[in-house]
Amino acid sequence: MRLSTRGRYGVKAMFDLALNYSGEPVPLKSIxxxxxxxxxxxxxxxxxxxxxGLVKSVRGAQxxxxxxxxxxxxxxxxxxxxxxxxxxxxxxxxxxxxTDCEKAEYCVTRLVWERIRDSINQVVDSITLQDMxxxxxxxxxxxxEKDG
Amino acid sequence: MRLSTRGRYGVKAMFDLALNYSGEPVPLKSIxxxxxxxxxxxxxxxxxxxxxGLVKSVRGAQxxxxxxxxxxxxxxxxxxxxxxxxxxxxxxxxxxxxTDCEKAEYCVTRLVWERIRDSINQVVDSITLQDMxxxxxxxxxxxxEKDG
DNA sequence: AACAAAACCGAGTAATTTACTTGGTTTTAA
DNA sequence: TTAAAACCAAGTAAATTACTCGGTTTTGTT
Numbered sequence: 001m002r003l004s005t006r007g008r009y010g011v012k013a014m015f016d017l018a019l020n021y022s023g024e025p026v027p028l029k030s031i032x033x034x035x036x037x038x039x040x041x042x043x044x045x046x047x048x049x050x051x052x053g054l055v056k057s058v059r060g061a062q063x064x065x066x067x068x069x070x071x072x073x074x075x076x077x078x079x080x081x082x083x084x085x086x087x088x089x090x091x092x093x094x095x096x097x098x099t100d101c102e103k104a105e106y107c108v109t110r111l112v113w114e115r116i117r118d119s120i121n122q123v124v125d126s127i128t129l130q131d132m133x134x135x136x137x138x139x140x141x142x143x144x145e146k147d148g
Numbered sequence: 149m150r151l152s153t154r155g156r157y158g159v160k161a162m163f164d165l166a167l168n169y170s171g172e173p174v175p176l177k178s179i180x181x182x183x184x185x186x187x188x189x190x191x192x193x194x195x196x197x198x199x200x201g202l203v204k205s206v207r208g209a210q211x212x213x214x215x216x217x218x219x220x221x222x223x224x225x226x227x228x229x230x231x232x233x234x235x236x237x238x239x240x241x242x243x244x245x246x247t248d249c250e251k252a253e254y255c256v257t258r259l260v261w262e263r264i265r266d267s268i269n270q271v272v273d274s275i276t277l278q279d280m281x282x283x284x285x286x287x288x289x290x291x292x293e294k295d296g
Numbered sequence: 297a298a299c300a301a302a303a304c305c306g307a308g309t310a311a312t313t314t315a316c317t318t319g320g321t322t323t324t325a326a
Numbered sequence: 327t328t329a330a331a332a333c334c335a336a337g338t339a340a341a342t343t344a345c346t347c348g349g350t351t352t353t354g355t356t
Contacts (some may be wrong), residue, residue, distance in 0.1 A: 001149055001268070003237045003261075005315060011257055027331065041316055047333075060324025061330040076260055089151045106291060108284045109159055112224055113151075115271050120149070123267045127260055136256045143254060153344060175302065189345055195304075208353025209301045 006083040009037050010045050014079050017055065018071040018129035019136070025057075025064030045083055052082030071133060077124035087120045089113050154231040157185050158193050162227050165203065166219040166277035167284070173205075173212030193231055200230030219281060225272035235268045237261050 012035045020026045028046065032039040046065055049055045054074055055065045067074060081087065085094075092099040093113045104110060160183045168174045176194065180187040194213055197203045202222055203213045215222060229235065233242075240247040241261045252258060 001151055001155075001232060001235050001237065002239070003149055004313090007149075008238055008257070011260065015256065025331095029331080038316070040318080043333075044316090057332060058324090059322075059332045061328090062325055063323080063331050065332090084149060087149050089149065090156055091150070106287055108163065108280050108287065109156070111283055112159065112272075112275055112280070115275070116268060119267045119271045120264060123263050124260075127263070132256050132260070135259055139254055139256065152342090173302095177302080186345070188347080191304075192345090205303060206353090207303045207351075209299090210354055211302050211352080213303090 001089065003080065004084060005041075006045055006048075007080040009035070009042065010049065010079050010083040011076055012037065013042055013045060014049070014054070014067070014074065014129060015132050015136075017065060017067050018074075018133055021067055021071055023066070025062070025066050027064035031065075048083050049079070052078070054078060054082060067129070071129035074129045075125050076127040076129075076132075077121060080124055086117075087124065088117045089120075093117050149237065151228070152232060153189075154193055154196075155228040157183075157190065158197065158227050158231040159224055160185065161190055161193060162197070162202070162215070162222065162277060163280050163284075165213060165215050166222075166281055169215055169219055171214070173210070173214050175212035179213075196231050197227070200226065202226060202230060215277070219277035222277045223273050224275040224277075224280075225269060228272055234265075235272065236265045237268075241265050 013031050016031045016035055017026055028039050028042055031037070032042050046055065046057070050057055050065075054068055056068050057063070057065050077087075086097075088094045090113045092101050092104065092107075092110060095117075101107065161179050164179045164183055165174055176187050176190055179185070180190050194203060194205070198205055198213075202216055204216050205211070205213050225235075234245075236242045238261045240249050240252065240255075240258060243265075249255065
């Protein structure tokens with residue numbers, strides 16, 4: 001049940017874009033450096049995020065990526081789903097998809113998978129990039145006080 | 149974020165054992181047949197469940213497997229974790245394991261992964277095999293009324 | 297005692313997925 | 327004109343998954 005690097009790096013990259021949300025496009029190279037990720041690989045992920053409408057890209061020199069809306073309107077759920085697909089723990093409970101399993105109506109395990117899926121969705125859809133920024137500020141303030 | 153067949157089949161097999169919980173050992177062959185699973189593969193899974201103390205095995209003719217306690221004392225969480233390991237979405241938030249990431253204290257994404265992990269655990273630990281039996285009975289009664 | 301049913305065990309393997317890299321092209325501000 | 331950047335398609339090594347195979351051991355039944 002691990003997330004792949006697509007989802008993990010995607011959230012990191014989007015969080016980075018959120019921290020640098022100013023209207024100016026942020027080049028991949030700087031995201032990759034700050035987050036310690038491969039630029040070429042990130043490129044693929046950004047393609048997915050762009051297709052999902054979560055970021056806009058600006059081509060050419062001084063170009064880069066910008067969040068398509070403010071950080072409080074983008075959720076972790078949208079990011080992960082756009083890069084990894086449904087968070088369903090098994091294929092037969094992927095949202096808006098017909099299952100080919102004719103026993104579905106009688107299937108008890110299916111009920112379990114649905115509950116897992118729903119609870120994951122509920123959590124990830126409730127966390128926005130703005131929430132992460134707020135957490136970030138709290139964490140750093142607290143640790144600065146403690147350490148300093 | 150899919151469960152592997154280990155977790156899926158494991159839950160099915162344990163549910164089958166719960167439905168057939170009578171004191172008599174249930175041979176793998178019959179579980180495999182009823183659930184449509186490979187017997188040889190199930191064998192591997194039962195080894196994991198046995199090591200976790202969730203089932204007892206009886207060797208020799210007329211042998212098989214029995215739940216180690218009553219269905220209301222065994223949760224889906226215990227089953228899945230014994231076959232797949234932690235439900236943590238990323239390695240750095242596996243329970244009772246030190247992370248080698250020195251940035252952990254300052255890490256915001258980590259907070260997200262912890263919340264996902266916790267919510268998954270909460271759901272799977274709240275569902276017992278007895279709950280599944282109850283659901284099963286309800287489902288079949290309802291469908292029998294509707295169809296018949 | 298012999299047989300057969302069953303659990304137990306270790307190793308092997310084909311297919312798939314993952315996590316990238318490579319080598320370009322196109323666009324555009326300076 | 328140049329260089330920085332996004333865009334794109336394809337390739338690939340390593341890991342994981344979902345099994346199978348070929349046994350050995352145990353034990354109730356006949």
